[in-house]
Amino acid sequence: MAGTQVSTVNLTQAPRDEVVGGYRHEAFLYSGQAEFVSGTISFVRRALSAGDPVLVVVSGEKIGLLRQELGAEAGNVSFADMACVGDNPARIIAVWQAFVVAHAGARQLWGIGEPVHPKRSPTELAECQLHEALLNVAFDAATPFWLLCPYDLEALAADVIDEAQRTHPFIARVDRRQTSGGFRLIDLADPFDRPVPARPADAATMSFQIGRLRRVRAFVAAQATHAGLDPESTAAMVLAVTEIATNSLRYGGGHGELCAWVRDGSLVCEVSDRGHITSPLVGRVQPVLDGQGGAGLWVANQLCDLVQIFSSPRGTTVRVYQDI
Numbered sequence: 257m258a259g260t261q262v263s264t265v266n267l268t269q270a271p272r273d274e275v276v277g278g279y280r281h282e283a284f285l286y287s288g289q290a291e292f293v294s295g296t297i298s299f300v301r302r303a304l305s306a307g308d309p310v311l312v313v314v315s316g317e318k319i320g321l322l323r324q325e326l327g328a329e330a331g332n333v334s335f336a337d338m339a340c341v342g343d344n345p346a347r348i349i350a351v352w353q354a355f356v357v358a359h360a361g362a363r364q365l366w367g368i369g370e371p372v373h374p375k376r377s378p379t380e381l382a383e384c385q386l387h388e389a390l391l392n393v394a395f396d397a398a399t400p401f402w403l404l405c406p407y408d409l410e411a412l413a414a415d416v417i418d419e420a421q422r423t424h425p426f427i428a429r430v431d432r433r434q435t436s437g438g439f440r441l442i443d444l445a446d447p448f449d450r451p452v453p454a455r456p457a458d459a460a461t462m463s464f465q466i467g468r469l470r471r472v473r474a475f476v477a478a479q480a481t482h483a484g485l486d487p488e489s490t491a492a493m494v495l496a497v498t499e500i501a502t503n504s505l506r507y508g509g510g511h512g513e514l515c516a517w518v519r520d521g522s523l524v525c526e527v528s529d530r531g532h533i534t535s536p537l538v539g540r541v542q543p544v545l546d547g548q549g550g551a552g553l554w555v556a557n558q559l560c561d562l563v564q565i566f567s568s569p570r571g572t573t574v575r576v577y578q579d580i
């Protein structure tokens with residue numbers, strides 16, 4: 257590759273604690289472009305040499321680098337741009353699950369996914385980190401899937417790297433693989449129990465109850481128009497918030513509170529109720545449409561730029577973001 261010195265990163269060597277045929281979620285801590293390319297290329301070539309399926313979900317720029325290094329071999333690799341797949345991090349798990357389902361019966365599956373990058377806003381970063389924690393419960397331990405998540409030591413803050421070591425059971429570096437001493441499995445009883453950031457004092461607010469969803473739709477439409485959303489984004493926001501408010505009426509005590517404000521170039525709508533969400537993958541995997549509910553958060557994630565869930569026995573708050 258022109259202009260790039262590629263060092264040797266031995267990610268083709270199987271770690272001693274690897275169980276072929278099982279699920280492995282691993283952070284690859286690299287420094288700069290050359291180590292990224294070398295480490296991920298060796299991982300991909302191990303998959304190709306075994307004839308196994310491999311999916312790489314990274315930035316468009318990095319896809320170009322990998323294609324260039326792989327040459328003709330790139331035709332045997334599936335690529336997806338993280339900007340399209342994971343702009344909203346809550347959509348990523350469904351992509352990995354679809355990959356696994358599409359290759360059911362394969363001896364081994366290989367994936368590379370890099371959702372965390374320096375351009376993420378603090379809010380997006382928080383959702384990426386939640387996504388990484390939820391990946392540990394998204395697949396059965398027997399699923400033959402090795403997922404490598406690159407983290408750039410040169411570009412990311414130290415606390416981000418520390419969090420990566422808490423959300424990945426395994427860590428790969430340029431010269432070794434090891435279990436992560438800092439790994440902590442997410443609390444399955446309360447996966448969304450985290451502090452709710454304060455909302456602006458001047459946020460527009462309304463309460464709603466059964467039979468008042470028309471007011472919810474009108475409120476969101478008015479806030480979207482005032483914020484300057486285009487008609488398509490407005491319609492998406494109205495539908496997403498209506499779905500979440502419907503969940504509040506069904507499962508959150510029959511009433512709720514809706515707030516809206518503009519922050520950092522996005523319209524934010526917040527729905528709060530007395531419900532308690534305990535399903536860790538809610539909104540991230542496509543629900544079975546059996547009339548039992550569960551589709552509202554999935555719809556919101558498909559329509560909007562970001563969705564945040566804060567939930568505990570004290571109640572639930574869902575924030576939906578749409579870029580202006």
